[in-house]
Amino acid sequence: MRNVVGGAGQARSPQIVADAAYAVLTRDARTCTANLFIDDEVLLDEGVTDLAAYSAVGFEGDLALDIFVDPA
Known part of the structure; x- marks a missing residue:
């Protein structure tokens, strides 16, 4: 995850889905x-x-964007 989304902390937990x-x-x-x-x-x-509760490891910043979704 560190290489894909800029760090495991930005990963989303399954609970968000x-x-x-x-x-x-x-x-x-x-x-x-x-x-x-x-x-x-x-x-x-x-x-x-507040989406911080959906971080896989308690990250305090923004969650990573899905790699298949255009951020624009």
């Missing part, structure tokens, strides 16, 4: 079908503003 999946699956399907969801964006939409 679980919480984001729960948020998406409990939404009204008529309003969210056929969308691509990114875990941190889903949680921000749900009002979660």
Whole structure:
């Protein structure tokens, strides 16, 4: 992980995906079908503003971006 995302501390824990999946699956399907969801964006939409709890090792900075997602 150190070489891929700039350090293991920026890695996301599996809990972020679980919480984001729960948020998406409990939404009204008529309003969210056929969308691509990114875990941190889903949680921000749900009002979660502190994502530090989702760091794999308690990192205090920003979580690393997914390598398959364009940051722009």
